[in-house]
Amino acid sequence: MNLHRTQPGPPTPGPRPAAVLTVLAAAQFTVMVATSIVNVALPQIRAGVGLSDGGTTWVVNAYGLAFGALLLAGGRAADLFGRRRVLTAGLALFAGASLAAGLATSPGVLIAARVVQGLGAAAIAPAALALAMDLYPPGPARGRALGVWGAVSGAGGAGGVLLGGALTQAWGWPWIFHAVALGTVLVLVAVAALLPRAAGRGGGAFDLLGTTTVTLALTCLVWGLTTARGAGWTDGRVLAALGSAAALLAVFAVIEPRRPNALIPPRLFATGRVAAGNLLMALLGSVWIALFFFLPLYQQQVLGSGPLATGAGQLPLAAANMLGSTLAPRISRRIGATATVTAALLTEATGLLWLSRISADGSYLADVLAPSVLVGLGLSVAFVQLTAFAVDGLPPQDAGLAGGLVNTTRQVGGAIGLAALATLAGSVTGRASAHAPHLEALTAGYRAAFTVSAAVLAATAVLALLLARCTGPRIAVEPARPAAEPRTLRTSRPY
Template identity: 35%
Template sequence: MSDNTALEDATGAGAHPPDAAAPDPKRWLALTVVLLAQLMVVLDGTIVNIAMPSAQKALHIDDANRQWIVTAYTLAFGGLLLLGGRIADYVGRKRIFLIGLVGFAGASALGGAAQNEAMLFSARALQGAFGAILAPAALSIVTVTFTDVKDRAKAFGVFGAISGVGAAIGLLMGGLLTEYANWRWCLFVNIVVAAIAFAAAIPIVQESKAEGNTRYDIPGTLLSSIGIAALVYGFTEAAKTGWSSTGALVSFSIAAVLLVGFVFLESRLTNPLLPLRVIWHRNRGGSYLTSIILGAGMLGMFLFMTYYFQGTLHWSPLKTGVAYLPFSGALIVIAGVGSALLPRVGPRVMMTFGGLLATGAMAWLTQLRVDSSYAGMILPAFILMAAGMAFVFVPLGNTSLTGVANHDAGVASAVLNTTQQVGGSLGVALLNTVFTTAVASFITAHGPAQAVQGAIHGYNVAFTVSAILIGLSTLVTFTMIRKDSQNSIETEHVDATAGTPAPVHVG
C-alpha cells in the first residue's frame, strides 16, 4: 500500500481481499453490522442537535460555550479522520471497528453521565476521536467484503441511504427521548446500539489489513488538529471578551503558525498525512474549499433554528424533531433527482444552482420574527435549503476526485469528509460568536426587557453571515469547478459513495 494514502483501503483503492473470486458468504450480514454502526454515528448527530437546549440548561452552559457541544465532536472527528483511516488499515479493520464501537459507547456513557460542561465537552471529543477510527474501518470492511463491483455498488448505495434515513430517525428519537425520558438518554442509547453491533461483528465480520510500510504522520496530525482547535477557541474567546482581546488574538496567532507549519511539513514528508498534490488540482481544490465554506455556513440553520423552536416558540423537543422531518425527506428525494440530472447538466451548473438555492434559503431566514409562521416562513426555507444541499453534495463527491491517481483516491475521498467536519466546526464557532455579540449589543442598546427580541436579532445577524458564507462557496464553485476529461473515474478507483450525498453531521 502506498504511503501517500490515508483511506485507500477504506474506499476501494488498494483493497485486495485474499480471494476476489470467492465472495464472502456472510457479506450481507456483515453489511448489516456495519450499517448498524453507521446508523449510530448518524443518530448521534441529529439526536444531540435536538437535545442541546436541554443539556445546556441542565449543565448551566452559557451561550458562548454551548457551541462546544457540537465542535468538540466535529473537531476531533475531522482532525483525526485521515489518521484513523491509516490505523484501521494497518492494525486491522475488524479490530479497529470493534475498538471504535467500545470507545464510542464508553464516550457516550461518559457524556450521558456528565455533571458539568467540561465533562460533556470531553465526552463529545472522545466520541469524535473514536468515530474517526470507526467510520473508515466501517467503510473499509464494506470494500474488502464486497469483491463484486455490482454487489459493492449496492452495498454502498444502502450505506449512503442510511445516512439520510438515520438523520430523520435521529430527529424523532431525539425529540422522544428528550421529552419523555431525559436528554442524557440521547447519549446513553449509543451504548445499546454499539453492544448489539459488537456482539454481531465478532462471528460475522472477517479481519483484514494492509501490508507493507506502516508509518504514521503523527506530527502532521498534531499540527493540523491543534491548529484548527486553536482557531475555534479563538472564536469562543472573541464571543466572551471581544475580537481584539488578548486571548482571541493569541489563539488566532497560534492557529496561523500551526496551520502554516502543517502545510510546510506536508510538502517535505515522503509519507504525508495529506499529499498536497491532491488539493492543488483545480477541481479538487475548488471542491474542498467549497465544502469547508458551505459546511461553515449551513450548520447555522440547524443550530439556531433548534434554539428558536425550543427557546423562542417554546416547542417541545419532539415537536422540534418533527419540524425538521420535511427537510430530511426533501433532501433524500431531491438527491435522487440530482443524481439523474448530473450527467446531463454537469457538476458546475448543478453545484452553482444548488449554492444559489441554499443562499436564498438563508437569506429568507434573515426575516425571522418572534411569531413567524412555520408553514409560511420556515418550511419553505427548509425545502429550499434541502434542494440546495442536495444539488451541491451529489456532484461534490465526483468533483473532489477529478483526475485523481489510483493511489490517491482514498485520501482524496477522506479529505472531502474532513473538510465538511472542519468547516462545520469553524462555522458553528464563528456563527455562535456572531450571535452572542449581536445579542449583547442589542440588549445594551435597548435594555434587558428586550431580551427575546435581542435573540431574534442575533438569529437574523447569524443567518446573514451564513448566507454570505454559502454565497461565497457558490462563487468558489462557479469560478473553480471546470469540466475535465478525467471527470469520469472507474468505480473501483474511487470512493464507492461518491455518487451519493456525503453525510452531514450536525452534532
C-alpha cells in the same frame, strides 16, 4: 490405508455489497446523530450535571473539537493499519464513551466523554467512507452509493434533533447517550459479522511528526473559533489559539513535502479536483452546521416549541435531504456534475434567503416548513457531488485519507462558519435589544445569520463554476461509463 485428498468445495460467497453498504452507512449515521442529538437537550443536561454557561457550550464543542482535529489522523491510520480494524476500534470507543456520557454526574466526566466520542468518530467516518468506496468501481454504482451516503449524513443531522427531543422528553437526557451507545453496539456487531477480516494492511509508515503538527494546529483552530463565540474575537486566549494554529499550519506546510511518508502526500492534489472539492465542501459546511444550530433555536426560543416538537419540525428537512441524495447521481448524469452542484447550491441559498424572512410572531408552517424543504434538497445534492469530487480518481491506498480530509474540511468549515455567524447574530441581537422586544431582537439576529448564509452559498456556486474550468469538466463520479455489477467483497483486500 488409502488416503483420499479432500477436494475443495466451491468458494463461499461474500456478503452482498448492498448489505455491507447499509452497515457502513449506519456507522456514518451514528457519527452524524452525535453532532446534533444534544442540541435540544442542553437545558436539561445543564441542570442534570450542574454545568455553567461555558460548560454547557463545551458539551457541543468538545465533540466537534476532537472530531475535527483528529479526522486526518484517523483517515491515514485506516489506510495504513486496515480500514476494518480502525472502524471497529472507533465504534468500540464511540460506544463506550456514549455510555459514559449518559452515566456522567459531573461536568468534567461528561465533557471528557464527549471528547472520547469525537476521537471514536474521527476513526469511524473516514474508514467507513473508504470501505464504502471500495465496494463499487467509479461509475453509476459508486454514484448511487454516494447518494446513500449523503442521505444518511443529512438524515443523521436532522434525526439527531428529533431523537434528542423525543428521548429527553420521554425518559430524560441520559438516554440520548444510552441510545447512541446501543445503536453503535448493534453497528459494531454487524461490522464484525459482514466485513471480512483484514488479510493485510496498507504499506508505508505513519507520519507521526506531520500528524502531531496538523492535529495540534486543528485543535488550536477549532478551539479558538468555538471559544470566540462566547469570549469574543479580541479575547487573549482566542488570539493566542488562532495565532498558534497559523504558526503550526505554516510549519506543517514546510515540513510535509520533505517527509518520505507524508500525512498528506502531494499526489493527492495532482489533478486539482481534490483541493477544489475540499474548498467547496468547507464553504458548504460553514452553512450546514450553522443551520442546525440556528433553526432549532428559532423554533424553541421564538416560536416556543418544546424539544419533541422542535425535533419533529426537522422531519420535512430530513425527508427532502434523503430524496435529494437519492436523486443526485441521476441528476448529475442528466445535466452534468458542474451544473448539478451549481443548481444545488443556489437551491439551498434560495431556501436560506426565504428563512431570512422569519418573524417573531410567525409560525412553523408559515415561516419554516417550505424553506427547510428547499434547503434539504439543495444541501443533499451538493454534499453528494462534492464528496464524490473530493474522493474520485485517487489511488486505493489514499481512500481513507481522502475521506478524512473531506470530513475535516467540512468540520473546520463548520466551526469557522458557526463562530462567525453566531458572533454576527449576537451582535445584531444586541443592537436590536436597545429598541425592540426580546423576541424581535432574537429573530433579527437569526435573520442576519440566514441572510449571510445564503450569500455564502451563492458565492460558492459561482466559485464552483470557476473551479470547474480550472480543474476539468466534472465535479463528480464520471457518469459516462457503462453500469457494472457491484463487486462482491474479497477477503484479500486490506480492510
